[in-house]
Amino acid sequence: MRLGEVGEFNFIDSIARLAGCPAAPVLVGIGDDAAVLDVGSAQKLVVTTDAMVQGVHFRRDWLAPHQIGWRAMAACLSDIAAMGAQPTAVFASVALPADLDSEYALDIVRGLADCARRFDTTLAGGDCTVSPALIFIDTVAIGTSPCPWLRSQARPGDVLMVTGSLGDAAAAVALLSSGRRPDDIPPPLLERFAQPLPRLREASILSARGLVSAALDISDGLVQDAGHMATQSGVAIRLESAAVPISDICRAAAAELGHDPLSWALAGGEDFELLLAVPAHRVAEAQQLLFDHCGTSLTPVGAVASGCGVTVLDADGQQLALDRSGWDHFSSPNKQ
Amino acid sequence: MRLGEVGEFNFIDSIARLAGCPAAPVLVGIGDDAAVLDVGSAQKLVVTTDAMVQGVHFRRDWLAPHQIGWRAMAACLSDIAAMGAQPTAVFASVALPADLDSEYALDIVRGLADCARRFDTTLAGGDCTVSPALIFIDTVAIGTSPCPWLRSQARPGDVLMVTGSLGDAAAAVALLSSGRRPDDIPPPLLERFAQPLPRLREASILSARGLVSAALDISDGLVQDAGHMATQSGVAIRLESAAVPISDICRAAAAELGHDPLSWALAGGEDFELLLAVPAHRVAEAQQLLFDHCGTSLTPVGAVASGCGVTVLDADGQQLALDRSGWDHFSSPNKQ
Numbered sequence: 001m002r003l004g005e006v007g008e009f010n011f012i013d014s015i016a017r018l019a020g021c022p023a024a025p026v027l028v029g030i031g032d033d034a035a036v037l038d039v040g041s042a043q044k045l046v047v048t049t050d051a052m053v054q055g056v057h058f059r060r061d062w063l064a065p066h067q068i069g070w071r072a073m074a075a076c077l078s079d080i081a082a083m084g085a086q087p088t089a090v091f092a093s094v095a096l097p098a099d100l101d102s103e104y105a106l107d108i109v110r111g112l113a114d115c116a117r118r119f120d121t122t123l124a125g126g127d128c129t130v131s132p133a134l135i136f137i138d139t140v141a142i143g144t145s146p147c148p149w150l151r152s153q154a155r156p157g158d159v160l161m162v163t164g165s166l167g168d169a170a171a172a173v174a175l176l177s178s179g180r181r182p183d184d185i186p187p188p189l190l191e192r193f194a195q196p197l198p199r200l201r202e203a204s205i206l207s208a209r210g211l212v213s214a215a216l217d218i219s220d221g222l223v224q225d226a227g228h229m230a231t232q233s234g235v236a237i238r239l240e241s242a243a244v245p246i247s248d249i250c251r252a253a254a255a256e257l258g259h260d261p262l263s264w265a266l267a268g269g270e271d272f273e274l275l276l277a278v279p280a281h282r283v284a285e286a287q288q289l290l291f292d293h294c295g296t297s298l299t300p301v302g303a304v305a306s307g308c309g310v311t312v313l314d315a316d317g318q319q320l321a322l323d324r325s326g327w328d329h330f331s332s333p334n335k336q
Numbered sequence: 337m338r339l340g341e342v343g344e345f346n347f348i349d350s351i352a353r354l355a356g357c358p359a360a361p362v363l364v365g366i367g368d369d370a371a372v373l374d375v376g377s378a379q380k381l382v383v384t385t386d387a388m389v390q391g392v393h394f395r396r397d398w399l400a401p402h403q404i405g406w407r408a409m410a411a412c413l414s415d416i417a418a419m420g421a422q423p424t425a426v427f428a429s430v431a432l433p434a435d436l437d438s439e440y441a442l443d444i445v446r447g448l449a450d451c452a453r454r455f456d457t458t459l460a461g462g463d464c465t466v467s468p469a470l471i472f473i474d475t476v477a478i479g480t481s482p483c484p485w486l487r488s489q490a491r492p493g494d495v496l497m498v499t500g501s502l503g504d505a506a507a508a509v510a511l512l513s514s515g516r517r518p519d520d521i522p523p524p525l526l527e528r529f530a531q532p533l534p535r536l537r538e539a540s541i542l543s544a545r546g547l548v549s550a551a552l553d554i555s556d557g558l559v560q561d562a563g564h565m566a567t568q569s570g571v572a573i574r575l576e577s578a579a580v581p582i583s584d585i586c587r588a589a590a591a592e593l594g595h596d597p598l599s600w601a602l603a604g605g606e607d608f609e610l611l612l613a614v615p616a617h618r619v620a621e622a623q624q625l626l627f628d629h630c631g632t633s634l635t636p637v638g639a640v641a642s643g644c645g646v647t648v649l650d651a652d653g654q655q656l657a658l659d660r661s662g663w664d665h666f667s668s669p670n671k672q
Contacts, residue, residue, distance in 0.1 A: 001437070001438045001439075002434065002435050002436065002437060002438060003432055003433070003434055003435070003436045003437075003438050003441050003466075004434035004435060004466075005438075006438045008464065008465075011438070011441065011442075011464060012464060014442055014445070015442075015445050015459075015462075015464070018442065018445050018446055018449045018459075019449050019452075019458065019459040019460070020449070020453075020458070022458060022460060023458060025424050025425065026425050026458050026460045029458065029459075029460045029461060030459070030460065030461050030462075034461065035425065035427070035460040035461035037424060037425055037460070037478070039375060039377050039379065039381060039424060039480060040377040040378065040379060041375050041376040041377035042376065043375065043376060045375060045381075045478075047425070047427060047460070047461065047476075047478065048461065049427050049428075049429045049461065049462050049463045049474070049476055050429070050463050051429035051430070051431050051463045051464070051465045051472070051474065052465075053431045053465060053466070053467050053468070053472070054468075055468040056431075056465060056466055056467065056468060057465070088361050088373060088375060089361065089362050089371065089373055089383070091371070091383060091385050091476070092385075093385045093386070093387035093429075093474040094387070095387050095389045095392075095472060096339055097339070098338065098339055098340035099338050099339070099340060100338065100339045101337070101338060101339075102337045102338060102339050102341075102342045102347070103337075105339050105347065106347075106350055106351075106354065109350070109351050109354050110354055113351075113354045113355050113356070117356075122355065122356070122358060122359060122362050122365065123351075123354075123355040123365075123366070124355070124358060124362045124365045124366065124371040124373070124383070125365060125366050125370065125371035125383065125384065125385065126351075126366075126385050127385045127386050127387045127474070128344065128347060128348060128351070128387070129344075129387045129388075129389060129392060129393070130339075130340075130344075130389070130392055131389050131392065131470070131472075132389070132390075132391040132392060132470060133469060133470065134467070134468060134469065134470070136387070136389070136431060136467075136472045136474075138385070138387065138429040138463070138472075138474035140383075140385055140427070140476050142373070142381075142383065142478075144375060
């Protein structure tokens with residue numbers, strides 16, 4: 001059977017079985033946004049890697065080289081935010097065609113290093129090698145937290161919340177796919193795809209107050225990522241689609257393309273917003289804190305209950321039928 | 337200018353400049369076998385990544401999928417050995433074509449996980465994604481050591497030593513390049529290329545006794561890697577080519593192909609042996625320890641002196657002219 005028929009998540013399950021149960025010093029292994037290691041200090045170590053491939057995650061005519069590097073690093077740092085951790089150091093392995101212009105290649109590295117610097121961390125190493133054809137970038141981030149957030153700790157009664165707004169990155173990709181050039185797209189929308197800002201500051205503030213039961217970053221789409229949280233926490237999640245925050249620029253792009261912005265908000269990944277399960281009695285406190293310290297909205301989009309699976313309700317409380325619930329890297333069409 | 341004209345090592349220098357000076361918690365950044373981080377425990381953290389690309393580092397008709405995975409992980413663990421550290425956890429990002437047979441893909445992962453297990457560590461995470469064409473594997477290893485070895489600490493008076501023997505991996509590659517099928521190559525020789533064993537146990541023993549001033553693993557070729565040590569330590573290195581340990585199977589392969597085995601031993605990389613600078617008065621102790629505990633030979637191949645650069649002498653003490661001193665990933669011909 002081909003990998004594309006097996007699907008990304010079944011393949012990851014097989015990898016987890018092959019790797020075996022995590023044992024000390026590995027506290028959390030394959031299956032969360034990052035692994036958690038105990039290295040004998042008060043802080044737990046959080047480690048994540050993120051691979052980005054030309055023609056799958058980016059196209060050279062859609063992103064400038066600095067944006068390619070920035071986005072690769074941001075994706076990795078977003079996983080650190082999803083663990084409620086702060087980055088200690090970052091690394092990048094790049095495989096680049098030998099005939100690539102060296103200034104173009106350095107701009108990719110500038111993007112990697114600038115994104116790291118923007119979030120108060122350092123590009124401390126990596127590897128570089130030649131690629132016969134495509135650009136490959138694997139970013140690695142190491143972070144620390146005294147008590148990392150996991151996907152598996154959502155509890156019945158928690159409120160499901162998202163930072164910022166959803167669907168912007170998917171809207172930008174849809175405009176690019178429709179033939180719009182990057183410089184014909186409103187910069188605030190393009191930047192959500194091309195230069196995302198991981199929610200590290202938000203994670204720091206919420207983590208310090210112990211306001212979060214479970215978390216992940218929305219990289220595969222809200223519905224699919226909520227499904228990961230439901231499965232790993234052993235709970236049911238109900239999403240209220242009418243409550244999902246959608247920006248005006250996303251709605252404008254949808255109107256232009258005759259598209260329903262809700263499908264981008266529910267199924268489009270790569271906004272790198274956080275999906276958080278917050279105990280109901282601490283929702284207002286979490287919202288106030290994020291607004292005061294970061295100006296970031298924190299919107300309730302659903303609830304955690306006993307049971308299993310994800311249900312998406314429309315404004316009338318009817319269950320919504322979804323034709324595609326998110327992103328599977330092996331079976332989804334490429335961006336190229 | 338194209339990347340191939342700039343060269344790997346100049347490009348890495350540019351990356352190091354872009355990344356800036358390492359600052360706490362990064363103690364050692366770009367330029368050694370691994371970065372060194374201080375995360376507040378008695379042990380320093382050592383972090384390395386290693387990218388391996390189909391057609392550059394391996395060919396599918398030369399290596400079985402399990403060997404592809406093993407070799408990728410071994411390369412990364414060898415960097416941990418080169419720091420005198422022991423692995424805490426390992427990670428792997430893989431980009432695989434969607435039409436790849438899923439059992440083939442799982443065999444790559446089995447190779448990654450089995451190599452980790454063989455060296456008492458765990459595959460704790462990573463990423464997997466689709467690749468439009470080639471197989472790309474980036475391995476990450478995190479290790480610990482109270483006092484990591486660096487490339488930059490070789491001192492005049494140290495003796496330069498290598499573990500095991502050099503040239504076997506290059507001999508295996510030369511036989512494969514000449515058209516020999518993998519199963520027509522003597523298994524002990526093929527395994528040096530296909531299933532290398534990083535010198536982690538040797539590193540553990542030498543590190544515990546404080547017997548090493550400076551170290552790296554020989555991945556670019558003895559002469560070139562000695563050059564890295566000379567540059568970073570600010571010393572001169574003299575290599576005695578007649579002393580370089582070459583195995584009988586390497587010599588037999590050379591005789592068959594009409595090749596000089598010394599050129600493989602001096603310029604062929606990927607044996608993943610350790611190059612160590614050892615204080616002269618501790619050489620015998622280091623040799624005895626490694627032989628007693630691991631059955632591994634430790635051979636003096638040169639000396640460290642004041643000055644700069646690498647000189648290679650033949651058996652008569654004459655300086656040897658080398659046509660190619662090692663491996664540069666951007667300007668060397670691909671293995672494909």
